[in-house]
Amino acid sequence: MAKVIAVTEAIKSLAEAESRLNLSRTEDEAFFTEWQTQLPSLSDSEQTALDTLRRRLLYHRADGELLEGAVTLLVASPLLELAGF
DSSP: OOOOOOHHHHOOSHHHHHHHTTOOOOOOTTTTGGGTTTOOOOOHHHHHHHHHHHHHHHHHHTTSOOOHHHHIIIIIHHHHHHTTO
16 A cells, blocks of 8 residues: 655655756746736836745745745735735
8 A cells, every 4th residue: 555645744845846846947927828818917016016025935935834824924915915905
């Protein structure tokens, strides 16, 4: 019988997943074209804020897992603020 383990026990960080699964990040804007059709344009300040959030998440995520509360503070709360909530 096969041994079953949780992925979080087998792979401890995004960097390890990238290495073990031969993955790489892409900056290609056409990677998911279906997400980009008929979207409203972002203002320069909105784009800057989203770029900052993305860099912050990738920085914190690269060395290990993030708890739900950390993701909320790093991403969800700032996104809600940008959306006017």
